[in-house]
Amino acid sequence: MSPTPNLAKSAGRRTVLRMIAAAAAGALALPATRAASRPEARIITISGAVTEVAYALGAEGQVVGTDxxxxxPAAALKTPKVGYMRQLSAEGLLSLRPNAVIATTEAGPPVVLDQLRSAGVKLELIEADHTWGEVQRKVHAVGRAAGxxxxxxxxxxxxxxxxxxxQSRVASASGRRKPRVLFVLSHSASPQVSGEKTAANAVIGFAGGVNCLSGFQGYRPMTAEAMASAAPDVILTSTQSIEAHGGADRFWQRPELALTPAFAxxxxxxxxxxxxxxFGPRLPQAVDELHRQLQAL
Structure with a gap:
C-alpha cells in the first residue's frame, strides 16, 4: 500500500532537513589547520537581547544569523535574518549551517525547535522570567557557546x-508614594495594556513604580472602562508606539486615555x-532612566 499524502509529505520534509543538516556538518568539518584560524562556533541568536550580549562579548564574528x-547594535541589522522569534522555520535556520542556536523560552514554534535538535544543532533555551537572573543567564549562555x-x-x-x-538608588526613594504606571503597547491599530507576568510589569517595579493593572497576566486590549478604573499617574510606552501613532499629540488623542489622571x-x-x-545588558540603563523620569514627574 502506498503511503498517505500526509505521511509522504512528512517523510519528504524530514529528508530535506537531514540533507541540510548533513551539508552543514560537512561544511563544518574543516582541516585542523583551517579550524585553528577561525572560531569553530557558528551561532544563531534568537532574541534582540541575546544578540546584544553576543556583540558585547565581541563574538559578533561568530553570529551567522539573528531574528x-x-x-x-546597528550592525546586527545587517546579519542574515531567520524571521520572527515566535515564527521560526527549520529550513531557514539550518540553511545558515549553525552548530548552536541560542534563544529564550519565548521562541518557537516547538516543532521547529524539535527539528533543530533532531538535526544535531545545539539548542539552548534561556528561561524568560523577567528577572535580573534572566540577564545573567543570557550572558553565561552566549559566553559558553562562543567559547x-x-x-x-x-x-x-x-x-x-x-x-x-x-537598585540602591531606587530603594533610597522608597519613602515616596509609588507612581501608578500604565504600560501601553500600541505598535498596531489595537493598543494593548500590560498586566502581571510581563516584562513591562517587572521593569515598572524595578524602577520604583507600581503597575496600575493587576488581576490578569499578559496583555489585554485597552478599553475606556479599564483606563477609568486603573487611574494611572503616568503612561509608559515605546518610542515605536509613538511613531506608529504619528507623534505624541496623536497618541494623546485616543479617547480611552482622556479618562486618566495622566492625560490631564x-x-x-x-x-x-x-x-x-x-532584558539584555542594557537593563540597568533602562531602569535607571525610567526611575529618574518617574521621579521627575
Missing part, C-alpha cells in the same frame, strides 16, 4: 555592579522597546 527583534567564558564573567561582574547601583498632566514616558523590555 527580526535583533536591531541593536568566551572569561569575557562573559568580566561582563557579568560589570553588569552586576551597575545593577546594584541602580500629559504625563508620558517613552523608551525604545528593546531597551525597555528586552
Amino acid at each position: 527580526t527583534t535583533s536591531i541593536f 568566551r567564558e572569561t569575557q562573559a564573567a568580566d561582563l557579568q561582574r560589570n553588569l552586576d555592579a551597575r545593577w546594584a547601583e541602580v 498632566r500629559r504625563a508620558l514616558i517613552t523608551q525604545d522597546a528593546l531597551l525597555l523590555l528586552g
Whole structure:
C-alpha cells in the first residue's frame, strides 16, 4: 500500500532537513589547520537581547544569523535574518549551517525547535522570567557557546555592579508614594495594556513604580472602562508606539486615555522597546532612566 499524502509529505520534509543538516556538518568539518584560524562556533541568536550580549562579548564574528527583534547594535541589522522569534522555520535556520542556536523560552514554534535538535544543532533555551537572573543567564549562555567564558564573567561582574547601583538608588526613594504606571503597547491599530507576568510589569517595579493593572497576566486590549478604573499617574510606552501613532499629540488623542489622571498632566514616558523590555545588558540603563523620569514627574 502506498503511503498517505500526509505521511509522504512528512517523510519528504524530514529528508530535506537531514540533507541540510548533513551539508552543514560537512561544511563544518574543516582541516585542523583551517579550524585553528577561525572560531569553530557558528551561532544563531534568537532574541534582540541575546544578540546584544553576543556583540558585547565581541563574538559578533561568530553570529551567522539573528531574528527580526535583533536591531541593536546597528550592525546586527545587517546579519542574515531567520524571521520572527515566535515564527521560526527549520529550513531557514539550518540553511545558515549553525552548530548552536541560542534563544529564550519565548521562541518557537516547538516543532521547529524539535527539528533543530533532531538535526544535531545545539539548542539552548534561556528561561524568560523577567528577572535580573534572566540577564545573567543570557550572558553565561552566549559566553559558553562562543567559547568566551572569561569575557562573559568580566561582563557579568560589570553588569552586576551597575545593577546594584541602580537598585540602591531606587530603594533610597522608597519613602515616596509609588507612581501608578500604565504600560501601553500600541505598535498596531489595537493598543494593548500590560498586566502581571510581563516584562513591562517587572521593569515598572524595578524602577520604583507600581503597575496600575493587576488581576490578569499578559496583555489585554485597552478599553475606556479599564483606563477609568486603573487611574494611572503616568503612561509608559515605546518610542515605536509613538511613531506608529504619528507623534505624541496623536497618541494623546485616543479617547480611552482622556479618562486618566495622566492625560490631564500629559504625563508620558517613552523608551525604545528593546531597551525597555528586552532584558539584555542594557537593563540597568533602562531602569535607571525610567526611575529618574518617574521621579521627575
